[in-house]
Amino acid sequence: MKPRSLMFTLYGEYIQHYGGEIWIGSLIKLMSHFGISESSSRGATLRMVQQGYFNARKIGNKSYYSLTNKGKRSMLDGVSRVYSVRSVKWDGYWRILTYSVPEEKRELRNQIRKDLSWTGFGMISPSTWATPNPLEKQVMELIMEHGLEDYVILFTSSSIVSHDNEEIVRRGWNLEEIGIAYEGFIEEYRKKYEILKDRAWNNELTDEECFIERTELVHEYRKFLFLDPNFPVDLLPENWSGARARELFYNIHQLLSIPAIRYFESVFEQASDGEVVSDRNRAINPFINMM
Template structure:
């Protein structure tokens, strides 16, 4: 089984039919990278509205998470070059927001995260198999195909044979188009037991290791619940905890992509982990939102109403609001910087 931190992209690249233009989100790593922190911060408080944040506010928020000012400015610059952020200028001041492409990919990822413990209904006990064969010199294409299959909830039973207990939807089929033309075949089949020989399909996932990840999550976050319920976690501490719980939990759905409970040991901890994630993430939404608004307000006179912390329920139905269209009118495209260096200019990103 792939380790939680070996997945090259939790939210891989552009999705046909989802993103309006290519975008490359930062790799997810062990611990929190500055780019990963920045993306989570922007997504947690501006995803639905694509609100603009002063670059100085982003730098200040990252500083509270231990990122140096120079490192934060480099992070913003790199995310702009990746197509994750777009910038605008007012005099010497610059602001950034998520691009439409990044917001689209993050919205799809948010739905997947929020839906991880929802009821999948009865399982028909059939498997979807994807067999592929790519030349050895097509390493990039092979890596991209495997990343896309991992995103779709598949796992490798054997080299070149990936499986899932779920049917392949039309949208999923569209996402595979063009990745390996002529080199992929899809089956929907039953598993035939061979009296103790052969490998069971569920062995494509290391369920023992997945359970350990769930248990580690439960042990890490359960002690915070009394303080959250008593409103004792506020300010920068609330933002840090909310960012960390999202960055920790978001990996679990890709290790355990809603496998049917019929395949899993009794007492599987998927639902308790999801409930704990919602309790922490939603419970800290109000104080974290207040703090992000306060930090942003220190660098702009614009009202912070477009900075909005969403809940787990919002992630299931996350879509741009009318405020997004209004914000686009207020900031004409001609004001946006085309490159990160232009956006920072002589002001140093303040």
Template sequence: MSSSPYLNELIQQFCAQRPIRAGSLIISVFGDAIVPRGGTVWLGSLINVLEPFGLNQRLVRTSIFRLSKEDEWLSADQVGRRAYYSLTSQGRRRFDKAFKRIYLPVLPEWDGSWCLAVLSQLPAEKRQQVRDELQWMGFGSFSPILMASPHADMLEVNNTLTELGALDDTILFETREGEPYSSRALREQSRECWNLDQISESYKSFLERFRPIWQEFSSKGVPGPQDCFIARTLLIHEYRKVMLRDPQLPAELLPPDWSGVSARQLCRNIYSLVCAGSEAYISEMMETADGPLPEPAPTFYKRFGGVKA
């Protein structure tokens, strides 16, 4: 049990979920803590660091099995009686797409351009698959056959459509750069296409849950390494769930009371505060076949615009 009542409350909220999202939390730990430090970890040390979250050994082993065999996120390397787990190449691609969005310091300024994807030539059975993937990438649905994004990476869009076998049957347009424009009608269309009201409420819930953590840690002092790791893991886990549904629209298309900006700042502040303690805990508790996890890669320290450990 943590010495922080607010942190204990967050742990209880996580454990109260039904079904408990053990696999999702494990992916958060891999992406946030393990990938920057070589990407491989001994299962036994993973079981140990997850125990304070209310996850017993059996649940962790079952979740790891599913992530390996059913979801193809993880692969195992057996050394003697010990199993060491890493992200698969497919899991790494999923991770790279997701986590690079999480740790951005600020969103790039919008130049006024749009990427439009017309899906009318796709077979019906393929169209929904493409729609789902484009929505995950931040596209909004302007009609059943028209999707649009003001922040699309065209190389990533083309690569994704190629992986889906849909590039030849998707019509892509990219409008010219121009003055960012946002009429009332376009803002209302954005609110509907991207379900911004629901995402904003999720951000507000995130703020309500984690502001007490920030107030406690910043006023009473940073807690011990284990509590730092627990706080950092739950912070990123909960932020990830909201942020990956956020299309990260430019300010010109957002409502004036958009809560995503405050949520990102709070996440950055808490992450920076607990980073050093959590890294010390990771070094102490997590192992590879060669010993402790290696030190974080230099890119780790660029998260949220710069953190210190």
């Protein structure tokens, strides 16, 4: 696991539900379970501060870290997509974005391509991206954040005259390839689920193991955010493997959640200058109000 990606997983899964701030010592211990050394954890934390994702503050000789607004947007976007409802009906509108960014701003052009891909847009022709999902607000925030108002046009359309919806999907996304990736996840984690169920039934799983397994599960499943555009059910193939992978993810997640949270709470140290209001139920079951 890369330290930055793991940090976003830890904040999204655990820390945000306990006040959103953690002592660096606790963070280092949590990350050590995944092969991240103390020096790597400290270095990654410093880079997150420099890049505007972390706030840092000291109390005595201890340092505490929380997400900035920029960091929260990145974290919450990923969390909402992991745990949100997936079986929504399409409203029939394509959101289409075109851009013409000058060569001297090519770094911004590359960044907006990455951001559009992350949010689920697909490139249907050069400099033209589309999605069937209602992401207008999110994309406008992205445009303003990068100062691209003069170079981008975002509009909606209920139909694309030259191509039918199936052809647009084929142009922008490789659902077959994504489906194969989901099948790989299912094959690996179905076997793991059976083993974990047996061990849980026999009281052989420790809280620490459950924390590690839950965190690795979420970290692996989050990779599909970079692949799966999260289409409305109307545009997906029949017997979509993504739906079966999600059900398996939910079952394993809930099997591990309570002991995983107990372990996190045993390591987590809050700041001494205030009372942390925790939402333990949401930490145990982030699917609440999202299913």
